[in-house]
Amino acid sequence: MAGFVTQVGEAFVGSGAEAAHVNTVLGARGGPVETAWATALATPRAGHAAFLTVVRPGFPARPLTLFVNKATLAGPEHSRLTWGPAQAGVASGVLWAVEDGIVPPGSVEDLLLIAAVWVDPEAADEAAVYANNRSATRDALASGRDGTPSLAETLAVRDLPRNPFFLPGDTADS
Secondary structure, three states: OOOOOOEEEEEEEOOHHHOEEEEEEEEEOOOHHHHHHHHHHHOOEOOEOOEEOEEEOOEEOOOEEEEEEOOOOOOHHHHHHHHHHHHHHHHHHHHHHHHOOOOOHHHHHHEEEEEEEEOOOOOOOHHHHHHHHHHHHHHHHHHHHHOOOOHHHHHHOOOOOOEOOEOOOOOOOO
16 A cells, blocks of 8 residues: 555553553555564464454454464463453454544555554453453554654653553652
8 A cells, every 4th residue: 555654553541450551553565564464473482472353253353453462371361361352352443443434444455453462461351351452452543543642742751651560659850
């Protein structure tokens, strides 16, 4: 798809073990995203096996979406939550983004999507895992399309870094 600029997005939705952290890379077939997509699919490694995201068996999400787990699979329940509710959430979130025009519906056959997905090994609530991954996928795709947050917004919080694994106070050295 000539002229499509690769879009990179990120979103974090929810809290606790069921929170979803999704990174997306959306690009044109025939470009570097296709090379990365095929390479990741063809080179599984212990605890990480990228796979085609489906809404149901035989119904892949459109654009074709490669699900890449960021957390090493940590047993049967974590694997089930990753391949089940998280995958279903990503598939639904992709199609939600298409329906809302975040991903242009007329372009889905010309695009490929990589979704890097975090599922906490301590997660237990499958409904929350599904819902959070659905929203995070849509939000990450919107972020990639819109180029948000802006550089100015990011610079405004440069001295106040935080994430779910690092929550310092709101003081910063000036």
